[in-house]
Amino acid sequence: MSLEAQFLAFLISIGIGIGAGFLFDSYRTIRITLRFGRVGTSIGDLMAWIVLTFIVFFLLLLVNWGEVRWYILLGLGLGALVYRRIFSRPGGIFWRRSFDIAGQVMRVLVSPMIFAWRMLRRLCRILAWPFVRLPFGLRRNTPEPPQEAD
Numbered sequence: 001m002s003l004e005a006q007f008l009a010f011l012i013s014i015g016i017g018i019g020a021g022f023l024f025d026s027y028r029t030i031r032i033t034l035r036f037g038r039v040g041t042s043i044g045d046l047m048a049w050i051v052l053t054f055i056v057f058f059l060l061l062l063v064n065w066g067e068v069r070w071y072i073l074l075g076l077g078l079g080a081l082v083y084r085r086i087f088s089r090p091g092g093i094f095w096r097r098s099f100d101i102a103g104q105v106m107r108v109l110v111s112p113m114i115f116a117w118r119m120l121r122r123l124c125r126i127l128a129w130p131f132v133r134l135p136f137g138l139r140r141n142t143p144e145p146p147q148e149a150d
Contacts, residue, residue, distance in 0.1 A: 001064075001067075005064075006069075006071060009063055009064045009071070009072060009075075010071045010072070010074070010075045011075070012059075012063045012075075013060070013063070013071075013072045013073075013074075013075030013076050013079065014075045014076075014078050014079040014082065015079060016056055016059050016060070016063075016075075016076060016079060017075060017076040017077065017078060017079020017080040017081075017082070017083065018079040018080070018082055018083045018087065019079075020052050020055070020056055020076070020079070020080060020083075021079070021080045021083030021084060021087070021088070021091070022083060022087070022091050023051075023052060023055070024048060024052060025088065025091040025092055025095055026095050027044065027048040028092070028095075029092060029095035029096055029099060030044075030099070031044055033096075033099055056076065060072065
């Protein structure tokens, strides 16, 4: 590999590290928003690292055929550090606002369905009311099924 190609791979690995930090911030925002418990946080952390590992491996496979050299590891670490120092706060704000907007959109889309469901339940109760309140009770006078003889 030429020196120019190695330098380009190093710069790309810095970008991959920054992107991995951005994606991990999305998971962190989800974890804080949904308030995972101790076990949920452990499982979520494990799943996030597995997903990030596959993404990073796939991108490294595209960039330099999966050859992991010291400068690639240095670039990934440097990219994560750059993200943490410079972009973590704006990234967290971005993800929080994105999830807030997504939640509001979901509420707007789901609320008519919830309203329709509640109205349907009320209508069923109103229509069933005379049958539930009958003095002779339709349910009480139903014949028992015949018993089989032994």
